[in-house]
Amino acid sequence: MPNREARNAVDLDDLYRDVILDHYRQPRNRGALESASIAAEGFNPSCGDEIQLSILLEDETVSALRFGGSGCSISQSSASMLTEALAGRSLADARELSGHVQDMLTDDGFDLDQVDLGDLEALSGVARFPVRIKCGLLAWKVLDQALARAAGEEPREYDDIPTRITSN
Amino acid sequence: MTTAALDIAAIRADFPILSREVRGRPLVYLDNAATTQKPRQVIEALTHYYSNTNANIHRGLHTLAEEATAAYEATRSKTAEFIGAAHPQEIVFTRNTTESLNLLAYTLGARLRPDDEIILSALEHHSNLVPWQLLAQRSGAKLRFIELTEDGEFDLDQARSLFNPRTRIVSVAHMSNVLGAIAPVADLVEFARAVDATVILDAAQSAPHMPVDVGALGVDFAAFSAHKMLGPTGVGVLWGKRELLADLDPFLGGGEMISVVNREESTWAALPHKFEAGTPNIADVIAFSAALDYLSAVGMQTVRDHDYALTAYAMERLSTIEGMEIYGPPGPERRGAVVAFNYADIHAHDIATILDSGGVAVRAGHHCAQPLMRVLQVPATARASFYLYNRESEIDALVDGLREAGSRFGLSV
Numbered sequence: 001m002p003n004r005e006a007r008n009a010v011d012l013d014d015l016y017r018d019v020i021l022d023h024y025r026q027p028r029n030r031g032a033l034e035s036a037s038i039a040a041e042g043f044n045p046s047c048g049d050e051i052q053l054s055i056l057l058e059d060e061t062v063s064a065l066r067f068g069g070s071g072c073s074i075s076q077s078s079a080s081m082l083t084e085a086l087a088g089r090s091l092a093d094a095r096e097l098s099g100h101v102q103d104m105l106t107d108d109g110f111d112l113d114q115v116d117l118g119d120l121e122a123l124s125g126v127a128r129f130p131v132r133i134k135c136g137l138l139a140w141k142v143l144d145q146a147l148a149r150a151a152g153e154e155p156r157e158y159d160d161i162p163t164r165i166t167s168n
Numbered sequence: 169m170t171t172a173a174l175d176i177a178a179i180r181a182d183f184p185i186l187s188r189e190v191r192g193r194p195l196v197y198l199d200n201a202a203t204t205q206k207p208r209q210v211i212e213a214l215t216h217y218y219s220n221t222n223a224n225i226h227r228g229l230h231t232l233a234e235e236a237t238a239a240y241e242a243t244r245s246k247t248a249e250f251i252g253a254a255h256p257q258e259i260v261f262t263r264n265t266t267e268s269l270n271l272l273a274y275t276l277g278a279r280l281r282p283d284d285e286i287i288l289s290a291l292e293h294h295s296n297l298v299p300w301q302l303l304a305q306r307s308g309a310k311l312r313f314i315e316l317t318e319d320g321e322f323d324l325d326q327a328r329s330l331f332n333p334r335t336r337i338v339s340v341a342h343m344s345n346v347l348g349a350i351a352p353v354a355d356l357v358e359f360a361r362a363v364d365a366t367v368i369l370d371a372a373q374s375a376p377h378m379p380v381d382v383g384a385l386g387v388d389f390a391a392f393s394a395h396k397m398l399g400p401t402g403v404g405v406l407w408g409k410r411e412l413l414a415d416l417d418p419f420l421g422g423g424e425m426i427s428v429v430n431r432e433e434s435t436w437a438a439l440p441h442k443f444e445a446g447t448p449n450i451a452d453v454i455a456f457s458a459a460l461d462y463l464s465a466v467g468m469q470t471v472r473d474h475d476y477a478l479t480a481y482a483m484e485r486l487s488t489i490e491g492m493e494i495y496g497p498p499g500p501e502r503r504g505a506v507v508a509f510n511y512a513d514i515h516a517h518d519i520a521t522i523l524d525s526g527g528v529a530v531r532a533g534h535h536c537a538q539p540l541m542r543v544l545q546v547p548a549t550a551r552a553s554f555y556l557y558n559r560e561s562e563i564d565a566l567v568d569g570l571r572e573a574g575s576r577f578g579l580s581v
């Protein structure tokens with residue numbers, strides 16, 4: 001039944017894109033910044049994935065990021081890609097990008113052609129695996145928390161993904 | 169040990185769900201420690217009840233109520249027989265193992281004093297841990313833990329050293345839902361008797377998978393869930409020695425559990441009704457009867473032998489994969505039909521997703537045993553668990569799926 005096999009293969013290929021596996025095996029910016037302006041962490045109680053982010057902000061710009069934590073390939077590669085994609089962006093820009101990525105993961109009507117997400121587009125396949133969406137979102141929820149605090153706003157609480165500011 | 173005693177094809181034909189496909193592949197259901205599938209006999213018992221008998225029990229004087237009451241009580245007798253209980257009155261129906269254990273933590277717990285001790289083990293399911301933590305907070309009692317050997321079995325010397333005159337309760341999993349390890353019940357009972365402590369068995373995994381005779385085991389209480397042994401969800405069993413149950417105060421108050429109710433106080437119904445407040449899960453209890461019949465017809469020793477053969481085969485096949493770490497006792501002799509593992513640096517959730525794409529259902533995560541994950545020093549494991557309808561070819565499908573995972577993650581397979 002080649003058709004069936006092919007369909008399965010396509011599904012999994014959608015989730016486990018080369019970019020994702022590459023970031024999982026060779027994570028970028030792993031660790032913590034001693035000079036971080038802000039640090040936040042979050043975990044997914046249903047599966048135990050953990051992400052810590054430390055961020056250096058200079059002149060309203062994200063100048064460096066590091067991530068730590070443990071978990072599945074999706075949660076860890078998502079964090080690794082996040083650190084690459086955000087370095088050098090303004091705070092406002094970073095928050096907008098985070099919104100796009102989260103929409104891509106959760107919004108059926110999201111149009112990939114509308115915004116250029118670069119490598120982050122590799123995460124789009126996660127949306128087709130409902131139980132794994134939270135894995136993909138984790139790092140971005142932690143980021144939201146940190147950037148909201150950096151912007152002087154009250155960070156949002158997420159019921160299902162507890163996050164908290166660890167230093168600022 | 170062979171599987172020849174079981175006609176697997178005939179058994180599989182009784183489980184409608186086993187003929188469905190998942191993601192275009194035949195379902196390979198290897199998550200039986202979480203819950204088992206249901207034979208058509210159980211499904212039919214449910215619809216038969218609602219179509220023919222439905223009535224509240226123990227209160228109506230009409231024919232339907234009489235029939236429903238008789239069927240409900242017949243399941244109680246059958247359950248008693250199934251586990252070798254001395255009397256049907258020793259069987260209390262609850263919602264699940266968790267509720268049975270909470271019932272004990274409340275009722276037995278009401279008698280504890282600060283500095284009394286409760287012995288649990290390092291491998292307990294949260295169901296047999298958190299109720300005791302809550303009790304410890306209420307009563308000031310202390311929790312003590314039996315540690316594990318390298319093989320994931322109870323360290324008997326260390327266990328012995330925990331027992332002392334302050335020990336009031338010991339409550340352990342008869343069979344671990346992660347490691348498969350089977351507890352040394354006879355030793356624990358001996359240690360407990362010497363200090364007059366109460367022994368509770370979390371039989372959630374053992375009652376479905378091996379002959380369990382509570383009389384022969386010599387324990388005081390046992391808890392298990394119908395849904396893990398071919399029965400419906402929403403039915404748990406608490407077994408307790410009659411004199412011990414009789415001596416306990418009620419857990420929940422309300423209808424059914426009373427004898428005479430006055431404005432200020434009441435007296436309690438006889439066992440087991442004292443512990444069954446309100447309208448119980450009548451339909452599911454009655455359908456559980458069909459599950460017990462099914463297992464009895466096959467024979468629990470036959471189930472155990474089949475589990476044994478599958479576990480042996482799975483461990484042998486899995487251990488041929490480089491980078492595979494299997495947790496728990498090394499051979500199938502001292503373990504039940506669960507095999508928890510990690511494969512190189514592939515996270516358990518990735519394994520579960522990749523297996524699912526080939527129709528293979530396994531569990532991945534902490535298996536409601538977070539403290540055990542810390543002992544194993546892993547965040548999670550994957551777990552395959554078997555039952556009487558599984559066959560070797562399904563373990564082959566598991567192994568094929570794992571090889572696929574390995575090649576996706578760039579391992580040499």
Ligand SMILES: Cc1ncc(COP(=O)(O)O)c(C=O)c1O
Pocket residue numbers: 201202264265266267293295296341343344345370372373393536
């Ligand atoms: C060893 C053990 N104890 C307790 C439980 C809890 O069972 P339930 O969720 O039916 O209350 C389980 C199953 O999840 C188990 O495997």
